[in-house]
Amino acid sequence: MKVKKAQTIAAAALAVMSCVGLSACGGSDSNADGKVEVTVWHNSTAGDGKKYWEDAAAAYEKQNPNVDIKIEAIQNEDMDGKLQTALQDPNSAPDIFLARGGQKLADVVEAGQAMDLSDKVSDTVKTQMASSLSAYTIDGKLYAVPQAVQPGGMWYSKDLFAKAGITQTPKTWDEFKAAIAKLKAAGITPIAVGGKDAWPAAHWWYWFALRECSADVFAKAQKSKDFSDDCWSRTGKDVEDLLGLDAFNEGFLTTPAQQGANSSAGLLANHMAAMELMGGWEAGVVRDLTPDKKDLPDLGFFAFPTVEGGEGDPSAVMGGVDAMAVGSWAPSEAVDFLNFIAEKGQQEQYANAFSTIPASKEAQSVVTNDALKQELAVYDQASSVSLWLDTVFGQNIGNALNEGVVNLMAGKGSSADIIKGVESAAAKG
Numbered sequence: 001m002k003v004k005k006a007q008t009i010a011a012a013a014l015a016v017m018s019c020v021g022l023s024a025c026g027g028s029d030s031n032a033d034g035k036v037e038v039t040v041w042h043n044s045t046a047g048d049g050k051k052y053w054e055d056a057a058a059a060y061e062k063q064n065p066n067v068d069i070k071i072e073a074i075q076n077e078d079m080d081g082k083l084q085t086a087l088q089d090p091n092s093a094p095d096i097f098l099a100r101g102g103q104k105l106a107d108v109v110e111a112g113q114a115m116d117l118s119d120k121v122s123d124t125v126k127t128q129m130a131s132s133l134s135a136y137t138i139d140g141k142l143y144a145v146p147q148a149v150q151p152g153g154m155w156y157s158k159d160l161f162a163k164a165g166i167t168q169t170p171k172t173w174d175e176f177k178a179a180i181a182k183l184k185a186a187g188i189t190p191i192a193v194g195g196k197d198a199w200p201a202a203h204w205w206y207w208f209a210l211r212e213c214s215a216d217v218f219a220k221a222q223k224s225k226d227f228s229d230d231c232w233s234r235t236g237k238d239v240e241d242l243l244g245l246d247a248f249n250e251g252f253l254t255t256p257a258q259q260g261a262n263s264s265a266g267l268l269a270n271h272m273a274a275m276e277l278m279g280g281w282e283a284g285v286v287r288d289l290t291p292d293k294k295d296l297p298d299l300g301f302f303a304f305p306t307v308e309g310g311e312g313d314p315s316a317v318m319g320g321v322d323a324m325a326v327g328s329w330a331p332s333e334a335v336d337f338l339n340f341i342a343e344k345g346q347q348e349q350y351a352n353a354f355s356t357i358p359a360s361k362e363a364q365s366v367v368t369n370d371a372l373k374q375e376l377a378v379y380d381q382a383s384s385v386s387l388w389l390d391t392v393f394g395q396n397i398g399n400a401l402n403e404g405v406v407n408l409m410a411g412k413g414s415s416a417d418i419i420k421g422v423e424s425a426a427a428k429g
Contacts, residue, residue, distance in 0.1 A: 040337075042074070075259075117145065124342050147324060148357055150322060151382070155299060160188050177245065195254070201409055205401070283369055300370065401421070
């Protein structure tokens with residue numbers, strides 16, 4: 001069994017008393033063979049993405065025969081809950097783990113569970129990933145190493161758009177509604193939504209909020225949880241208006257997001273729906289759900305439409321940066337492994353395996369997929385990039401927000417109920 005340094009607040013307090021801080025305690029993880037053992041938790045459970053992590057571990061071990069990298073793949077929707085539980089137990093917590101950013105990461109940092117990497121990452125990370133580091137910097141300290149930049153937006157089938165007579169991607173909400181009408185007239189399901197997992201449905205609320213609220217109001221809500229501005233009410237009304245268009249796949253509330261051919265991503269991959277609002281990982285997920293497990297040839301991308309009267313910047317983008325954090329108890333080899341996979345060659349392999357945009361600027365030339373190139377163009381022209389709202393607000397408030405949106409879509413709640421639920425969760429701390 002591995003022996004780790006304690007990571008909970010209480011244990012950290014004891015450590016301070018006994019050895020003046022966690023870092024002074026020393027120690028490392030080792031297995032029966034005397035090798036340093038480093039456990040890694042990631043969220044790619046199938047296909048080339050899963051293989052990437054296994055290959056990266058093998059490549060690092062070849063260069064560092066004294067290290068044993070243990071890779072554990074955990075389903076994305078299960079990750080947050082399992083990680084939250086694991087981090088409370090010194091013997092079950094991973095050394096390297098997926099970091100969402102926002103309040104979710106801040107909570108881990110506050111609990112003393114994440115290592116400050118500011119002076120430990122390589123020059124490659126500091127220079128080639130400079131534009132991504134702010135998403136994982138708290139109080140001037142870096143707590144995760146980026147892997148990919150993943151701005152969200154509308155992913156669509158060019159073939160189904162052509163079949164419906166849509167010659168240009170919509171830029172405004174009126175144009176978007178016209179496209180929905182054409183798709184329905186052609187007998188095509190316009191939009192796939194994986195409501196079973198909650199967050200894909202809630203993304204519609206997130207994006208309407210980004211378009212309806214000014215940058216100042218949007219930023220204020222993220223810091224103070226103040227939702228008094230009228231723009232938040234308009235956001236809920238926009239979702240209600242969208243529901244009135246009857247544009248979603250049948251049974252969308254019980255449809256999973258990314259698991260299997262009948263998931264919302266699977267509907268797009270198999271031309272059973274024309275569009276899906278999703279993050280930048282979509283191209284890779286769709287690829288793995290096509291019959292031949294290859295890139296969808298007609299996959300395209302466009303920015304979320306502008307909303308008439310909205311006060312948000314029309315070029316603002318919402319998305320995430322895939323990153324990996326290191327536990328405060330982890331051996332130095334854990335940081336070394338992250339520096340290893342940050343190098344150009346590994347970043348190129350990561351981008352190809354996940355069909356995504358690598359965090360390293362030096363490696364972004366490897367992106368050849370048309371949809372990803374369109375996504376990268378939108379990202380490069382964005383006035384700002386916000387993290388997903390459930391990430392920004394943290395686990396409790398984020399869950400309340402997602403649940404409120406799903407209830408609205410199920411006819412069990414109102415726009416006002418969403419705000420009440422979020423404010424109630426925020427009041428509980």
